[in-house]
Amino acid sequence: xxxxxxxxxxxxxxxxxxxxxxxxxxxxxxxxxxxxxxxxxxxxxxxxxxxxxxxxxxxxxxxxxxxxxxxxxxxxxxxxxxxxxxxxxxxxxxxxxxxxxxxxxxxxxxxxxxxxxxxxxxxxxxxxxxxxxxxxxxxxxxxxxxxxxxxxxxxxxxxxxxxxxxxxxxxxxxxxxxxxxxxxxxxxxxxxxxxxxxxxxxxxxxxxxxxxxxxxxxxxxxxxxxxxxxxxxxxxxxxxxxxxxxxxxxxxxxxxxxxxxxxxxxxxxxxxxxxxxxxxxxxxxxxxxxxxxxxxxxxxxxxxxxxxxxxxxxxxxxxxxxxxxxxxxxxxxxxxxxxxxxxxxxxxxxxxxxxxxxxxxxxxxxxxxxxxxxxxxxxxxxxxxxxxxxxxxxxxxxxxxxxxxxxxxxxxxxxxxxxxxxxxxxxxxxxxxxxxxxxxxxxxxxxxxxxxxxxxxxxxxxxxxxxxxxxxxxxxxxxxxxxxxxxxxxxxxxxxxx
Numbered sequence: 001x002x003x004x005x006x007x008x009x010x011x012x013x014x015x016x017x018x019x020x021x022x023x024x025x026x027x028x029x030x031x032x033x034x035x036x037x038x039x040x041x042x043x044x045x046x047x048x049x050x051x052x053x054x055x056x057x058x059x060x061x062x063x064x065x066x067x068x069x070x071x072x073x074x075x076x077x078x079x080x081x082x083x084x085x086x087x088x089x090x091x092x093x094x095x096x097x098x099x100x101x102x103x104x105x106x107x108x109x110x111x112x113x114x115x116x117x118x119x120x121x122x123x124x125x126x127x128x129x130x131x132x133x134x135x136x137x138x139x140x141x142x143x144x145x146x147x148x149x150x151x152x153x154x155x156x157x158x159x160x161x162x163x164x165x166x167x168x169x170x171x172x173x174x175x176x177x178x179x180x181x182x183x184x185x186x187x188x189x190x191x192x193x194x195x196x197x198x199x200x201x202x203x204x205x206x207x208x209x210x211x212x213x214x215x216x217x218x219x220x221x222x223x224x225x226x227x228x229x230x231x232x233x234x235x236x237x238x239x240x241x242x243x244x245x246x247x248x249x250x251x252x253x254x255x256x257x258x259x260x261x262x263x264x265x266x267x268x269x270x271x272x273x274x275x276x277x278x279x280x281x282x283x284x285x286x287x288x289x290x291x292x293x294x295x296x297x298x299x300x301x302x303x304x305x306x307x308x309x310x311x312x313x314x315x316x317x318x319x320x321x322x323x324x325x326x327x328x329x330x331x332x333x334x335x336x337x338x339x340x341x342x343x344x345x346x347x348x349x350x351x352x353x354x355x356x357x358x359x360x361x362x363x364x365x366x367x368x369x370x371x372x373x374x375x376x377x378x379x380x381x382x383x384x385x386x387x388x389x390x391x392x393x394x395x396x397x398x399x400x401x402x403x404x405x406x407x408x409x410x411x412x413x414x415x416x417x418x419x420x421x422x423x424x425x426x427x428x429x430x431x432x433x434x435x436x437x438x439x440x441x442x443x444x445x446x447x448x449x450x451x452x453x454x455x456x457x458x459x460x461x462x463x464x465x466x467x468x469x470x471x472x473x474x475x476x477x478x479x480x481x482x483x484x485x486x487x488x489x490x491x492x493x494x495x496x497x498x
C-alpha cells in the first residue's frame with residue numbers, strides 16, 4: 001500500500017507540475033498548438049471541414065478533436081486538454097513497462113517512477129516537444145523494448161498482456177507509421193540472435209502490425225484521393241526538405257556512432273542480444289529521420305532516445321565508472337535543445353504583450369493566419385481560446401514557390417509575386433481562399449516573424465500574393481489596426497471593415 005501511495009503521489013505531483021508549467025511560464029510546442037487548433041477547426045466545421053482541408057491524417061484528427069471536444073465541454077481549454085491527454089499516455093506507457101518488467105526480470109516501484117518521470121521530463125527539455133507525434137511513438141516503443149530486453153524471461157508475459165501491448169504500440173505508431181521500421185529491425189535482430197524464424201510472428205508484433213496495416217489500408221489504400229493529397233502535400237513542402245547530401249551526412253554520422261559503440265561493447269562482454277537490439281533501434285530511427293528529409297529537432301529526439309535506451313539495456317554489464325561517459329554525451333543534446341526553447345518562449349510573450357497593449361483578445365475569434373512558420377501565433381491563439389480559421393498550421397507552399405529565388409545574390413530583396421502553379425500549392429491555396437471567401441475570418445494576421453525556410457529574401461505577404469485575385473478579393477475587406485515590427489516578431493493585425 002505504501003508503494004502504491006508513493007506512485008500515486010508522484011503521478012499526481014507530476015500532473016500538477018506540468019499543468020502549472022504550461023499555464024504560467026511555458027507555451028506548447030508550435031506544432032502541438034497547431035495540431036490542436038486544427039482539431040478545434042475540424043470540430044467546429046464538421047463535415048464542411050473536408051471541403052477546405054486536403055490533408056489531416058485520421059489519427060491526428062481523432063486525437064486533436066477529442067482534446068478540443070472535452071476541453072470545450074469542461075471549460076479547461078485546448079491547452080490543458082491536450083496536456084492531460086499526453087500525461088495519461090505517459091502514464092499508460094510507464095505502467096505497461098513496469099508490469100512487463102515485473103513479470104519478467106522483476107521490478108520495484110523505481111522501475112515505474114523513473115521511466116514515468118523521464119518520459120515526461122525529457123521531451124520538455126528537448127526543445128519542448130512534449131506531446132508531439134514522436135513523443136507519442138516513443139511512449140509506445142518503451143514497453144515493447146522492456147519486453148525485448150527481457151530475453152528468454154519474456155515467456156512469462158501472458159497472451160492478454162502481449163495483445164494489450166500490441167494495441168498500444170500499434171495505436172502510437174499510427175501517429176508516425178514510418179517508425180514501424182524500428183520494430184521490424186528489432187524483430188529481425190532478435191530473430192538473428194535466436195536463430196528462430198518464428199520469433200518474427202509474436203502476438204504483440206502481429207497485433208501492432210495489423211493495427212497499422214488496417215489504418216493505412218482504410219486511409220490510403222481504399223481512398224486514392226488521400227494518397228494523391230499526401231503526394232501533393234509533400235510537393236508543397238519542398239522548401240523545407242534538407243539537401244540530400246546534408247541528410248546523408250547526418251544519417252551516416254549518427255549511424256556511424258552507433259556502429260562504433262557496438263564494436264566497443266565487445267570489450268565489456270555485453271550479451272549479443274543487447275548489442276543487436278540497441279543497434280537495430282538506432283539504425284531504425286535514423287532511417288526514419290532520413291526518409292522524412294527534414295531533420296527537425298523532433299525527428300532527432302527518437303535518435304537520442306534510442307541511444308539512451310541502448311545505454312539502459314547494456315548498463316548493468318558496464319563498469320560503474322564508465323557510465324559518466326554516456327551521461328555526458330547524452331546530456332549535450334538535451335542542453336543544446338533546451339537552450340533553443342528560449343527564443344520561442346520570448347516570441348510568444350512578445351506577441352501576447354503587443355496584443356494586450358493594443359487591447360486585443362483572440363478569444364472566440366476566427367483568426368485567419370498567414371505565416372511561414374507555426375510559431376509564435378499558433379501558441380497564442382490556442383492559449384487565448386481563439387479559432388484559427390486556417391486548415392494548416394502554417395503556409396508552406398509559398399516558400400516552396402520562392403525557393404528558386406532564395407539565393408545569396410537576392411539577399412535582402414523582396415521576392416516577386418508567386419504564380420502558385422504547382423499542383424500542391426494550387427490545391428492548398430485554393431482551399432484556403434475558398435474558406436475565407438465562403439466564411440470570412442473575424443481578423444487576419446500576416447506574420448513575417450520568420451523568413452524560414454528561406455535564407456536570403458525579405459518576405460512580404462502583400463507582395464508575394466499581390467497578383468493573386470482570390471487573396472486580393474478577400475484582403476480588400478480588411479484594414480490594419482495594429483502593426484508590430486520588432487527584432488523577433490513582425491506582424492500586422494487586420495479586422496474586417498465591412
